[in-house]
Amino acid sequence: MPVASLSSLSLIVPTRRLDESLACRVQRTAERLGAGEILFVEPADDDSPASVPGLPSNARLLRARRGRGTQCNRGGYEASGAWLMFLHDDTQLPSDAPALLARAMADPALGMACFRLRFDRDHWLLRLYAFASRFESLLTTFGDQAMVIRRSVFHEIGGFPDWPLFEDVELARRLRRRSRIRKLPASVTTSARRYEANGLLRQQLANGWLLTRFLLGASPHRLAEIYERQAGATAAEPPR
Known part of the structure; x- marks a missing residue:
C-alpha cells in the first residue's frame, strides 16, 4: 500500500490551559509527524493570555x-x-506513529484510525484495560487513543456531539455507520492520574457503570453531574 504525506494532517489539542511547556511538547510531536498545522483550543472562560510565548508559526x-x-x-x-x-x-x-499513520491515511476506504492505549503507571488492572484497547468496539475505543479522522467524514457525521461526557463514544458510533475504524498496532501513553487520585479499582468500576448507563440511554449531561460529584472531575475531563 502507498503511504500518505502527513503534511495533510491537522493536530488539534483541546486543553484546559495552554502554556509554553505544552506548546513546545506538541510542537516536537508535530515536527516528528510532519503535521501541517496545530490548533490549540482553550475554554472561552479561561483568563489566560491570548498568546503564548514560543507558539510555533504553524x-x-x-x-x-x-x-x-x-x-x-x-x-x-x-x-x-x-x-x-x-x-x-x-x-x-x-x-x-509517523509510519503507521502514513500507511493508514493512504487507505481510501478508511474513515478513522486510532492507537491502542498504555498508561504511565504499571499496574495489573491498567495493563488489562490497556490490553483490551487493541480491539475496536463501543467499549474499547475512546478519545484518549489519539483519534485520526478524515476531515470530510468528520463534517459528514456532524463532528462531536455537544455533550460534557462520552462525546468520543458517540462520535465513534456515528462514524461506524459511515466507515470503518482501524486500530493501529502501537500504543499511545496517557496519564493515570485520575486512577491514582480516586483508587484504581474504584475509578474503573465508576467508569464502567457510567458507560453502561450511557449505552442504556441515560443522559450524558446527567451522567457528567454524577461523575463530578463522585470523582471530583470536571466536565472537560471525562472518565476513562
Missing part, C-alpha cells in the same frame, strides 16, 4: 465553550488538513 490558539467535545469541534471545523488528529494534552504518541 500553530493557532482558539477558544470555545468549555468541554472537550465542544473544544474539539472548534478545532475540527477550523482545521484545513485532509485529516484531523484529536490529541489530548496528556497523551504521548509512540515512536513509530
Whole structure:
C-alpha cells in the first residue's frame, strides 16, 4: 500500500490551559509527524493570555465553550488538513506513529484510525484495560487513543456531539455507520492520574457503570453531574 504525506494532517489539542511547556511538547510531536498545522483550543472562560510565548508559526490558539467535545469541534471545523488528529494534552504518541499513520491515511476506504492505549503507571488492572484497547468496539475505543479522522467524514457525521461526557463514544458510533475504524498496532501513553487520585479499582468500576448507563440511554449531561460529584472531575475531563 502507498503511504500518505502527513503534511495533510491537522493536530488539534483541546486543553484546559495552554502554556509554553505544552506548546513546545506538541510542537516536537508535530515536527516528528510532519503535521501541517496545530490548533490549540482553550475554554472561552479561561483568563489566560491570548498568546503564548514560543507558539510555533504553524500553530493557532482558539477558544470555545468549555468541554472537550465542544473544544474539539472548534478545532475540527477550523482545521484545513485532509485529516484531523484529536490529541489530548496528556497523551504521548509512540515512536513509530509517523509510519503507521502514513500507511493508514493512504487507505481510501478508511474513515478513522486510532492507537491502542498504555498508561504511565504499571499496574495489573491498567495493563488489562490497556490490553483490551487493541480491539475496536463501543467499549474499547475512546478519545484518549489519539483519534485520526478524515476531515470530510468528520463534517459528514456532524463532528462531536455537544455533550460534557462520552462525546468520543458517540462520535465513534456515528462514524461506524459511515466507515470503518482501524486500530493501529502501537500504543499511545496517557496519564493515570485520575486512577491514582480516586483508587484504581474504584475509578474503573465508576467508569464502567457510567458507560453502561450511557449505552442504556441515560443522559450524558446527567451522567457528567454524577461523575463530578463522585470523582471530583470536571466536565472537560471525562472518565476513562
